[in-house]
Amino acid sequence: MKMIFFFIHILYIFNESACSFSFRSDTYEVLKGIKLLNTYYTLSLNHNSTNTCAVYCLADIACVSANYNMVTTQCELNSKGPLDESANIEEDNEWRVLYSKGDLPPSSWELIFRGTAGIGVKIYDSYVGTISLPTHEVGCQLPVTHNLTCTTHYRDPILDIWSSQSILKVKVAMYKDSVMVMNMVFNNTDNGLNTDWYSPDQLIYSSYTDMTTVGITYNYFSIQGDEAVERRFYINNNYNGCPFDMGWIAVFEFGFTCSYEIGLQYPAFAYMPNNIMGQWDLKAFQFADALAIYIQSN
Structure with missing residues (x-):
């Protein structure tokens, strides 16, 4: 040496x-x-x-x-x-x-988006690029597990040229106190819009054991989610009236419909903690501090 x-x-x-x-x-x-x-x-x-x-x-x-x-x-x-x-x-x-x-070693995950809870900036608009984000701290573009300062959302420019990239897989994870509390992995076989991969057809792994059960159904499974009530990155099983809604994860952007989403610090990253779906109105869910999206490329 x-x-x-x-x-x-x-x-x-x-x-x-x-x-x-x-x-x-x-x-x-x-x-x-x-x-x-x-x-x-x-x-x-x-x-x-x-x-x-x-x-x-x-x-x-x-x-x-x-x-x-x-x-x-x-x-x-x-x-x-x-x-x-x-x-x-x-x-x-x-x-x-x-x-x-x-x-980066082969098969490494590269962070391309990070959402920070409770900062008052909508995560969907930030992800699709319809609003400009302020300058972020360096900690925002590094793995959440490093527990560095991050007070805004982070968006990598690769999201603007998504369809021209050789992206194989995408991972979504939520973190609480810098510890991963849920994650899902998707194929990116269609290589279409930067929102297309987030669907049950592309899902290849989920920390929620019932999400991949044969015969499971969803009334929402998309990044756009339920636009009318601004529930984003929304994966939900059914609507049977607020007291009986069942689902897995949601980003609440602005709650005004059901009691469980009113009065939160938005955006709020909600997840069911026991690796299975839960009943929203019972407040079986918990809140994460960060939502991160990673890609795996050729």
């Missing part, structure tokens, strides 16, 4: 511009205000350059991401990346994390 670092160091002394070109800033991404704690090697650079730190990481096959300190110019090589749910991350404004999505 020391020989590799020596070679890169000499290369920088004699031809720094060439080295910078070989690893241009558009080949890696920068996340500001965080650092990973999965460091295995530390270097003290003699000048301020994120490119230099990035190339040291590139030169080592064990390096998945790098921490770079904008004040001290210290460079740390990490064995994990910020998109890895098992990584240890802390918030620190002096640091930047340099990484490449191309380094």
